[in-house]
Amino acid sequence: MKATGIVRRIDELGRVVIPKEIRRTLRIKEGDPLEIFTDRDELTLKKYSPIATLERFSEATARSLHTLSGKLAVIADTDEILYAYGDGKKDFKGKRISDDLDKILKERRSYLANAAEGGDVLPISIERETGVFAQVIVPIVMGGDCLGAVVLLSKTEGAKMDANDLNLAKLTADILSNQFE
Numbered sequence: 001m002k003a004t005g006i007v008r009r010i011d012e013l014g015r016v017v018i019p020k021e022i023r024r025t026l027r028i029k030e031g032d033p034l035e036i037f038t039d040r041d042e043l044t045l046k047k048y049s050p051i052a053t054l055e056r057f058s059e060a061t062a063r064s065l066h067t068l069s070g071k072l073a074v075i076a077d078t079d080e081i082l083y084a085y086g087d088g089k090k091d092f093k094g095k096r097i098s099d100d101l102d103k104i105l106k107e108r109r110s111y112l113a114n115a116a117e118g119g120d121v122l123p124i125s126i127e128r129e130t131g132v133f134a135q136v137i138v139p140i141v142m143g144g145d146c147l148g149a150v151v152l153l154s155k156t157e158g159a160k161m162d163a164n165d166l167n168l169a170k171l172t173a174d175i176l177s178n179q180f181e
Contacts, residue, residue, distance in 0.1 A: 001044075018045075027079055027102075049077040050180055051140065051148045057179060059083045065150070065172050069165060074124060074151035075176070078105055081125060082148070088131075088155055095125035097149075104137050105146045110170065111137040114160045124151055134161045138169040142177040150176070 008016050018028065026047065028034070033048040051058055058075045062083040065073035072086035076097055084092040097105075100122040104111050113119030115133045122137070123129060134154040140147045150173045152165050 047079060049079070049082070049148075050142075051075065051077040051082060051176065058176065059085075061172060061176060065152070065168065069152055069168055071161075071165065072153040072155065074153065075148065076101070076124070076151065077148040078102070078146060086153075088129075088153075091127075091129050092125060095127055098123040098126050098128065101137065101149065101151075105139050105149055108139050108141055108146055110139070110166060111135070112161050112166055116158045116160055124153070131155050133157050134159045136161045136165045136169045138166070138173045140173045140176050142180045147177065147180070149173070 004019075004022065006019055006022070008019075010016050023029070028047060034045045035048040037044040037046065062073045062075045062085040065071075066085040072084065072088050072092075074081055074092055075083040078097070080094060080096050081092045084090075101124055104122075111122070113121045113135050115121050119134075121132050121135050124132075124135075124137075132153050132155055134156075136152040138150045140149060150169045152161065152169050154161065
């Protein structure tokens with residue numbers, strides 16, 4: 001754990017203010033749920049990720065999506081890539097999502113791009129991966145809240161995503177969102 005040197009007092013209602021700089025760095029927005037952990041005399045706050053609570057299910061879903069599509073399958077929450085399955089999965093798992101992916105999630109819209117057709121293939125992680133030639137991004141939405149995204153990627157030059165890939169990603173996103181009802 002890294003010390004910030006910032007000290008805050010708890011008010012009479014038990015509240016403590018998280019400094020703006022830390023909220024910005026950790027992408028914590030007003031209304032974001034935080035999970036509370038304790039260990040002896042330590043208190044840890046962590047952004048709550050509903051998708052991460054479905055660990056085995058989400059991981060198996062990524063594996064099945066890869067098997068059905070033949071593409072690199074990625075499951076992300078609103079902060080990081082949780083699971084990736086297929087060729088190149090090590091380039092993604094555990095990485096923070098890119099600002100481009102964050103924008104798509106905020107807009108709650110699907111995105112399909114094929115470089116072979118002049119489409120703009122967006123980076124998925126902040127490390128701006130290379131060698132991706134086609135992609136489908138579908139937000140996972142439940143009750144109006146965006147929980148994350150299902151992403152299909154192709155690292156084959158000249159590859160094209162089509163309506164079948166989009167529908168498969170949409171179905172996967174629907175299945176994941178239905179786990180919370």
